[in-house]
Amino acid sequence: MRGFLEHLAHERRLSAHTTRNYARDIAQLIDLAGDTPLPRIQVQQVRRFVSQLHGRGLDGRTLARMLSAWRGFFKYLARDHGYAVNPALGIRAPRSARKLPPALSPDEATRLMGIGETTALALRDKAILELFYSSGLRLSELTGLDLDGINLRDATVRVTGKGNKTRIVPVGSHALAAIKAWLPRRQGLLRGDGTALFVGKNGRRLGPRAVQARLKHWALKLGLSANVHPHVLRHSFASHVLQSSGDLRAVQEMLGHASISTTQVYTHLDFQHLAKAYDAAHPRARRKT
8 A cells, every 4th residue: 555655646646635535545445345355355345345335425426536546556456566356447436416516606706805905914815815716726726836837927827736737827917916916025924945926924835724714714704605715716717707708628728627527517507697597587487476
C-alpha cells in the first residue's frame, strides 16, 4: 500500500488530498477483506464488499470512487507485484440520484460581492470572492495561486487543477479591479517567500480553511445563507455562464473538467431557469386558479 501511494504521488503526480482519499479507500478494502489475502480476492467478493458498504448508507458516487481506487490498486499490484487478476474490473456501483449543485442567484452573487470595507483583509476577501465567481476556480486552485499566475494585462489566470493539469481562464473586470486594489495592501502583510497571491495576517499563504471561514463570515454579514462555501461560487459561475451563453464546451474548459459528462449537470440548472421563465411568460403555461 505504501508503494502504491508513492506511485500516486510521484509517478501520477496526484495531490496530497487525492492521495489521502486513495489511502482511505484502500484501507477500507483491506478491512473488508479481513483474513483473505489480496491475491485471493475474487469478483464476487468485491461485489459483496460494495453491497455491504451500500447497506451502510454509502451512496453510488462514493462507491464509484472507491471502486476506481480499488481498480487502480490492483492494476498497480499486477504491474509491480505479479498479481494475475483485477477483481474490481467490470463492477459498477449502484446508481444514486444525481443532485443538482447549489448555486446562488445572480442577485445573491452580486450582494456577496458587495464588500464595502477598505481594510487590507476586506480588500483581500473581496478579491478572493470576485475571483471565485469570475473564473470558477476550485478552492485548492485559488489557495495555490501565485502572484505570477495572474496576468492583469491579458485578464487571465493560470491555475493548476486536478491531475496536475494547467489551464488558463478569463478574469472579469470586477475581479481584476478587486485584485488591483488588493495588491498594494498585500505588500504590507507579506512575509516569507512572497510568491502567494493571497496571504493572511501572518503574511503567509492563506490556507483552505481560512478561505472557507472568511466566505462564511461575509455571507452571514451580507445577509446570505451560512451554507455558502467556495464550491457554491464555482457552481454559480458555471450555471450563470451557461444560462447566458449556452456553450457547454466553453464551460467545461473553464472549469477544467476532464469529461463533458461532469459539466452536463449544469444543463439541468439551465433547464430549471428556462422552465421558470416559460411558466411565468407563456400564456398557455399558466395554471388557472
